Every structure is written in C-alpha cells, then in structure tokens.
Amino acid sequence: MKTGKHDAIVLSSSEEKDAQAVFSDLLKNTPIPDDEILSNLGLYLTSKNLSRVLFFYEIYKKIVETHGIIAEFGVRWGQTLSLMSALRGIFEPFNRHRKIVGFDTFEGFKGICDKDGKRCNCEDGSFSVETDYERYLRKILSLQEQLNPISHLEKFELVKGDAIETIPNYFQQHPESIISLAIFDFDIYKPTKAALEIVKPRLFKGSVLVFDELCDDIFPGETIALMETIGITNLRIKRFPMTARISYAVIE
Numbered sequence: 001m002k003t004g005k006h007d008a009i010v011l012s013s014s015e016e017k018d019a020q021a022v023f024s025d026l027l028k029n030t031p032i033p034d035d036e037i038l039s040n041l042g043l044y045l046t047s048k049n050l051s052r053v054l055f056f057y058e059i060y061k062k063i064v065e066t067h068g069i070i071a072e073f074g075v076r077w078g079q080t081l082s083l084m085s086a087l088r089g090i091f092e093p094f095n096r097h098r099k100i101v102g103f104d105t106f107e108g109f110k111g112i113c114d115k116d117g118k119r120c121n122c123e124d125g126s127f128s129v130e131t132d133y134e135r136y137l138r139k140i141l142s143l144q145e146q147l148n149p150i151s152h153l154e155k156f157e158l159v160k161g162d163a164i165e166t167i168p169n170y171f172q173q174h175p176e177s178i179i180s181l182a183i184f185d186f187d188i189y190k191p192t193k194a195a196l197e198i199v200k201p202r203l204f205k206g207s208v209l210v211f212d213e214l215c216d217d218i219f220p221g222e223t224i225a226l227m228e229t230i231g232i233t234n235l236r237i238k239r240f241p242m243t244a245r246i247s248y249a250v251i252e
C-alpha cells in the first residue's frame with residue numbers, strides 16, 4: 001500500500017535513510033512463509049521503531065487501574081490504535097469499557113495555519129492515506145479483537161472527518177465518555193486545540209496525556225495549543241529515556 005503524501009522533513013542522515021530503504025526492501029521481499037510472518041515481525045523492528053512500542057507499553061501500564069476510554073487524535077495508518085488494542089488484550093482483555101477511539105480526516109492535515117510555522121514543509125493534505133483506508137484499518141482492529149476475549153463486543157471506533165467538527169459531535173453523542181488516555185498526534189495547532197478544549201472537562205486525577213510533538217520546532221502548533229488550553233505550569237511533563245520526542249503527563 002502506498003502513501004499519498006507525507007511531506008514533513010525527515011531528520012535521518014542519508015546513510016540512515018539508505019539503511020532504512022534496504023530494511024524495507026527486505027521486509028517487502030521476505031522469505032518467511034505466510035503462516036509465520038506475524039510471529040516474526042520483531043525481525044524488522046529497529047531500535048527507533050521498537051522504542052515507540054516500548055513507550056506505549058509503559059503508558060498502558062499507567063492506565064490499567066484507571067477508568068475511561070483511550071482517544072487518539074491523529075491516527076494515520078493506525079499503528080498506535082492497533083498497538084493499544086493488542087495491549088488491552090494483554091492487560092485487561094475483559095474491560096469492555098476501555099473503548100479505543102481514533103479521530104482523523106484520513107485525508108491528511110486539515111487547518112494548517114501560521115502558528116504551525118514553516119519548518120515542517122507541510123500543507124493541508126500532507127500525511128494523507130489511501131482512499132478508503134479506514135476500511136482496511138477497521139479490519140485490522142476487528143482482527144485484534146477477534147484474537148482476544150469478548151470479541152462479540154466491538155470496542156473501537158474510527159471517527160472520520162475534520163476534528164474541529166467530529167470531536168464535539170462525538171462527545172455530544174457519547175456524554176458518558178471520560179478519558180483515561182488521550183494521545184495528541186494531529187501535529188498541527190487548530191485540531192489539537194479543539195481536541196484539548198473538548199477533552200479537558202473529561203479528564204480526572206490519573207488521566208494520562210501523551211504528546212507527540214511537544215517542544216518540537218518542526219511542529220510548534222501542538223505546544224501552542226497546549227499552552228492556550230490546559231497550560232503547562234500545572235503539568236509534570238515527562239518522558240521515558242528510550243524515546244526523544246514523545247512525552248506524557250499524568251493529571252494530578
């Protein structure tokens with residue numbers, strides 16, 4: 001499957017990019033038979049990619065004893081949603097209240113503005129995915145559930161469209177939702193601000209917030225959105241040593 005657009009600048013050196021391309025080729029031309037491929041995916045995990053998985057493993061442990069849904073703001077191919085579903089299957093396979101909800105246009109960035117600066121080299125439409133990609137992702141998330149208990153109860157939702165409209169609509173339709181984990185990964189200012197404003201009254205002591213681009217000079221909009229909504233002075237913004245960019249805070 002080919003991405004439509006990505007656009008953002010990549011900080012890897014040319015040697016790293018070359019090595020990554022060889023890695024991708026080896027994956028595309030894998031000699032591993034179909035019935036062994038899923039159980040051997042670790043073969044293709046580089047330190048960088050594994051570090052993100054480990055980050056979310058640590059984050060999931062923090063929410064196991066809290067109540068509420070997981071919301072991801074910015075889904076793209078859905079790797080994090082799928083990971084969350086797998087972790088739910090490991091840590092709390094019977095927790096039907098731990099719904100996993102993902103918001104995305106599935107058509108790339110929408111609403112990029114001056115507060116996002118110029119460095120990211122992006123525009124509306126960057127980070128788009130294939131037409132109808134949500135159907136593919138829905139299949140993956142259904143299979144994740146099928147391989148765990150209570151699979152007859154669907155415990156995920158994909159909400160397609162501009163977050164500025166879809167997030168308020170979703171929570172209007174689901175007034176019962178409180179948030180144990182919110183993952184902010186729209187990258188850009190306007191939808192991030194909208195998400196933070198709606199999420200704020202649904203947080204409680206123990207809710208975990210994850211930010212993918214805080215303090216990131218390529219995507220300044222996320223930091224500005226946080227400062228204009230929840231603010232940072234009362235947040236203990238932390239990270240784990242294995243990842244550089246992604247950070248989190250537990251509401252105290």
Ligand SMILES: C[S@@+](CC[C@H](N)C(=O)[O-])C[C@H]1O[C@@H](n2cnc3c(N)ncnc32)[C@H](O)[C@@H]1O
Pocket residue numbers: 072073074075076077078079080081103104105106107108109110111127128161162163164185186187188191
């Ligand atoms: C960096 S990607 C998310 C990556 C994903 N969290 C992951 O773990 O791989 C950012 C996503 O935000 C989405 N996005 C940007 N602006 C949006 C908006 N106004 N409404 C909904 N989604 C938006 C884009 O479509 C894109 O898929």
